[in-house]
Amino acid sequence: MLKAQLYFLSDQYYLDFPDDKLMKNKDMLDGSPHNRPCFFAFPDSRLPSIYWIIPISSQYEKFKKIEQEKTKRYGHCNTIRFGTVLGRNTAFLIQNMCPATQSYLTAYTDKNNIPIQIDGRIAADVTKNARQVLALARRGAKVIFPDIFSIYRTLESMLENK
Numbered sequence: 186m187l188k189a190q191l192y193f194l195s196d197q198y199y200l201d202f203p204d205d206k207l208m209k210n211k212d213m214l215d216g217s218p219h220n221r222p223c224f225f226a227f228p229d230s231r232l233p234s235i236y237w238i239i240p241i242s243s244q245y246e247k248f249k250k251i252e253q254e255k256t257k258r259y260g261h262c263n264t265i266r267f268g269t270v271l272g273r274n275t276a277f278l279i280q281n282m283c284p285a286t287q288s289y290l291t292a293y294t295d296k297n298n299i300p301i302q303i304d305g306r307i308a309a310d311v312t313k314n315a316r317q318v319l320a321l322a323r324r325g326a327k328v329i330f331p332d333i334f335s336i337y338r339t340l341e342s343m344l345e346n347k
Contacts, residue, residue, distance in 0.1 A: 189308035191293040191301045198289040206330040208240045239282045248276035263314040268307035277311045284337045
């Protein structure tokens with residue numbers, strides 16, 4: 186897996202892990218299905234075959250307001266981070282992250298089939314904050330919407346049974 190690469194999540198993931206808090210996979214664009222959202226992925230520190238995937242939203246202004254409200258309320262916000270993807274301002278929604286394995290991921294590529302990647306500084310910031318949020322979630326804080334630990338345990342079992 187390339188560093189700082191972007192991916193799409195397969196439809197099979199949503200069938201295998203039916204969680205209404207997961208960001209939905211397909212939007213209709215001009216009457217046809219369109220892969221969305223795309224995800225930034227980084228390996229789990231304990232089981233590198235499991236990746237933590239963070240959805241990316243183009244609704245920059247919407248999430249900037251949410252981030253400002255959280256910062257005003259809590260003094261900081263590390264559940265939403267910001268960066269540029271393909272020249273556009275985007276929000277990385279750590280609060281919506283979930284675990285997945287390579288079999289559920291499809292690389293986001295350009296028209297020449299070259300994987301789309303993000304700047305290493307953005308990747309480092311998002312990864313650092315995601316690991317902090319994961320640590321909070323492991324201590325019982327409700328900072329991530331999907332039931333990530335149930336999905337993680339299932340993925341772990343699947344890997345053990347391979």
